[in-house]
Amino acid sequence: MKLVMKFGGSSLADADRMRHCAALVRSRVAKHQVAVVVSAMDGVTEELLALADAAAAGTRAVAEAHLAALRRGHEEAAAALGEPGRVRELLDELDRLAGGIAAVGELTPRSRDAVLAFGERLATALFHRALTSAGVKARAFDGGEAGLVTDDRFGDAEPLVELSLYQVAETLGPLIAAGEVPVITGFIAATQHGVTTTLGRGGSDYTATLVGAALGADEIWIWSDVDGLMSADPRIVPGARRLERISFSEAVEMAQFGAKAMHPRALEPAAERGVPVRIRNTFRPEGEGTLIAREGDAPDGIVRSVHVVHDSGMILVTGAGMIGRVGTAARVFEALGEHGINIRMISQSASEAAISIAVGAGQLEAARAALEARLLRTGHARRVLVEPEVAIVAAVGAGMRGTRGVAARVFGAVAARGINVIAIAQGSSELSISFAVGRDAGPDAARALHDEFGLAKG
Template sequence: MLVLKFGGTSVGSADAFSQVAHIVAQARTRDPQVVVVTSAMSGVTNTLIAAAQAAAGGQEEGYREARVALLVKHQVVAGQLVADGVERAALGRLFDERLRSFERLCRSIAVLGELTNRGLDVVSGLGERLAAPLLAAVLRSQGVHAEAIDATEVLVTDNSFGAASPLLAETRMHCQERLRPLLEGGVVPVLTGFIGATAQGIPTTLGRGGSDYSAAIFGAVLDADEVQIWTDVNGVLTADPRIVPEARTLPELSYSEAAELSYFGAKVLHPKTILPAIERGIRLRVLNTFNPEHPGTCIVKELTETGRKLGAVKAITAIKNLTLVNVAGKGMMGVPGIAARTFAAVARAGANVLMISQSSSEQSITFVVPQSDAPTVLDDLRHDLARELAQHWVDAVTGRDDIVIVAVVGAEMAGTPGIAARVFGALGEAHVNVIAIAQGSSEVNISLVVLVGDADTAVRRIHAAFALDKLGENL
């Protein structure tokens, strides 16, 4: 069984929908059981959210204009690709009904003057609920027996609105009951990505980028052989091509390498996508909708000989919009509990810590959080460490915004001497100052904090130091 997930650009226009239909038809020649997961059409989710937020601020014109614009956007594709007049009319009625429901919800938001996370989930998941019926109709028009399925029927989550987690046992039961008969009957289920529902049927979302996660979840609970993530690039690259134009496509990555890259800013995969695949040992493949002949990137549990030959360092990535937080003081040395209280405050603020570095002398603790979380984190730390600050055990709690984490990733770095020397040698030659360093014991990743103005230079110099522009030439 294959699970094919198509991102927003892959369903961004009539031509893109037609290309997706061709890809699905080709996939069925290789495996008769194919599941499709779709994102919203490109730009739709942003339009929906912006309109709902404007409604919460008392602006009603925005959601009315959004309803009309989105209706036209979807009807244009249907008009070009769905030949059957009866089906096209039924699609038009469905689009109109769902968008009028959106308009009514926005009207309620405007009256209340508040957009809750629960309400935002209903609004932001509408794009997928418009795209899935449209894609299913396009597939049927191309001779593929397909049926749209709303993921709220099958993907059961907790009630963490805005970033829900799947309940896999319940989801497996619902998917087996609802989807297995369709697959055995030769039908292609076209599922909405990104969304699910609580056990009580209340709509939820898996967070932005969650359609990748949805596909991996469906692959896991249906025991798929492979999950394919179709996007607009030729797989996972050695670096961001906007920074390094000569970046190359990686033919193979391990789960751990892909997880590190997605966590540290690579945009091709949602960070959570790897998790269900790891648990079930499912192969992932990242492919280009607009260049389907390209082999893309295969993500596997254990690297094959091909993956091992690529070299110790596979890719360089960077994550921006961060704050470096430093808790420092000579009086911290030997004082128990400061680290525990520091990270308890961070947890209470709900902030994600991307990197930690602590001096062996225990005179400072340095860590990195998203810049949006930094004000709350700093306030909570200063409150919790007020006694230590007053007694000068802690001299200062500071934050620095102008920083970037550059991550050097490769599973084969473990046990390979000289990697760090080449990284820091390249940065030294470029006069790039390294503010902080972290390396896990697994040695899959070396993380460096540099100034934002040095970040692109750092990525380019490290990429060149390991000749990643020639990666794969020895295969």
Template sequence: MKLVMKFGGTSVGNASRFAEVARIIRNFHDDGHQIVAVVSAMAGVTDLLLSMAKKAINDEEYVLRSLSLLKDKHIKACDVIANPKLRKEIKRYVNDLIAQLKVFLKGIAIIGEVTPRMKDYVLSFGERLSAKILWAKLIDLGIKSKYFTGWEAGIVTDDEFGSAKPLMDLTEERVKERLNPLLRKGVIPVVTGYIASTINGYITTLGRGGSDYTASILGAALEVDEIWIWTDVDGIMTADPKIVSNSKTIPILSYDEAAEIAYFGAKVLQPYMLKPAKDKKIPIRVKNTFNPKNSGSLIADVERMRKKGVVKAVCINNNVSILTVRDLDPRSFKKVLKLMEKLAEGSVESILVSQSFPEGSFSLIVPKTKIKRISEYIREIGDIKTEWENDVSLIAVVGAGMKGTPGVAAKVFQSVAERGINIRVIVQGPSELNISFVVKQKDGIEAVRAIHERFNLGETDGQN
């Protein structure tokens, strides 16, 4: 098979993990598979780089300390390389790249600002370091391999720095031209995840979870047989195993089900990464680098799976707040429309919870991380009466089989009511793949457990 394999930050978290990833790639390569490896930054590195970019202007001590940590982390990872000459070469590469970053951060301090383009340049260093180390380890094992940044592999994006989108026609043309000849020769391209560039050569990032997006883009361009997302869990689960002890891996689910589960809180995938693969009907498999023999979860074009299990998963998101706008009248509606425009312009995702025309009010669910920005918008507009409710959890019950199946909502709400949990609001939305609602945060975990139990999601056959 022709495969794209993406390895996340925990999968390459230290020297021993790099060694394990290299062994996984070698084993599948030895079995005759053509493989493109996509690599995330080492765990914690992207957040560290982001902090450095933000503090470069006024905290030189923090930046110098962070640069030292960054260098030490990657130099230690280089010890996975047995060949002394190659190990020395890669350590020199790490030192050179850290030196480049140091110079750039000094430039930020002198200029006194960090533009989105500058931030993307800083963030690119994580994947450029980790992918080079994995490439070196494959060479160390005697495997033919070639290192690529995302743009060298052919990914071209628009100039929305921080959340760039691929120009797929041009990207497909370039990726096929650059990677297919290598695959036919048995060479493994190792490609940086998360980063690409504009047509003018400016480095861009693909948004949080962008390495998954890179894998999907490359998989679609190369029309591979499958895309494998290697992470630190056994696949997409029926619920968060940290709160439901008998949660199970979902063996197979549709693209739309996976997107809903990702949107409502599962951290395994980002919803937007599914589109390139879905457009080409390329299956995506989520696997565990710590348990590579487990088959994981398969995401595919599977209408037939509607009949097997009405509900697939229960998700919880505690990182949300409810914003209620009250006492609306015809004059204030214009200001509310202005607020909605600002939310859209600022890429602040929101979900309509409820609206009451007699009371002149409506409510939105928004990310807690955006409260400060939204409050600034409200102050700028002025004369809008608002209330915040922060101690809430958003619960989502997901499954394609719910469409057209009577009684599912009643079963969901009854299971929650039997535990003495009050539903704060029911979320309104166009999707027929989920039933979602809000409860007090203290009741969130118990609500998930109640629904998981009622629909028998802990049973191995997945029937409910």
């Protein structure tokens, strides 16, 4: 069996946790071919960002404080694991890079990627040492060395997938066949010219699925600090339970609504090649976690999970002039896109006289200003109204496709609790139904749906 095991930052927070994770790898190496992907230690990416910003701003004392914190955490782990040399070299290299940024007084996207890459580079050096100390034959690789190639969109680089899969298979395939464990930096890749890039949000998971797809893995294990994906947030739904299996499409939908899951983009390589992904708890390794697999392999069920996105606001754009006018929705999207505002939900009346848009609460005023400037000034809309305190509730499940009466059950359950629905949206995939309610009503709506569909029972 071929396994790719990816460890998140909380799993690698210090030397003791690294030893624990190394033991998890060692327990599988005797019977399986294993590759490992490593995230930065917990909190390190944020520290590196702060260091880069302080260096560019010329605030030397602040930059030195961040560098000192990075040194302290990594050197303590290195001393405990017996790997001070390589870690010290990397920290000195980081110090020189920060000095160069300070001298120029500018932080380019390329330089930012170079700084951020040190989190995974340092963690990989430390975890490689933890593995070899545990008696595991291992070899460390940067993402680029392993064969991951991207475009040059620094900060959110896009892998050249086919080339990356070929190169990773060529580089790592012979190693795992010989019983050696490659330890690869997550999040990091390189352009075709060898310049370091980062893969953006969910980048380490993306690395793991690319490696798994390239090696033809039987499963990809994502080790973190949760038991798996849940039927709801247990903090607001006491009966929430762990989901044993879900489909890739359900996992993508759940992630869109804020479930503590993988980034949708990171699931693509595994989904396209049918490689199952299992989310497991590093600190309860005996648990089976949640398996994400092809849709036909997932168990039956109409609704699988319920989610609440709390920090939201609604904007209502209205006007008789919108009726039959081509391009109104496009103007809304363009106005918000130009200001970097993400749309969480959209609903349009059949009369075309109103469009409701949900955005993050922190972007609500900017969204209103952008829409007023674009639509009211030109006469494309008459009013832009704001509802500031809103929660978005979503029911997710592949079983909703083609099943009659799901919407009636959803809104009947909510109405029975006396909850007013502000706006409704359902995509053509029928994988989810989402709706907006008052902020304080969100948790109660989630509990109502969880009860209605018997999610606590499995």
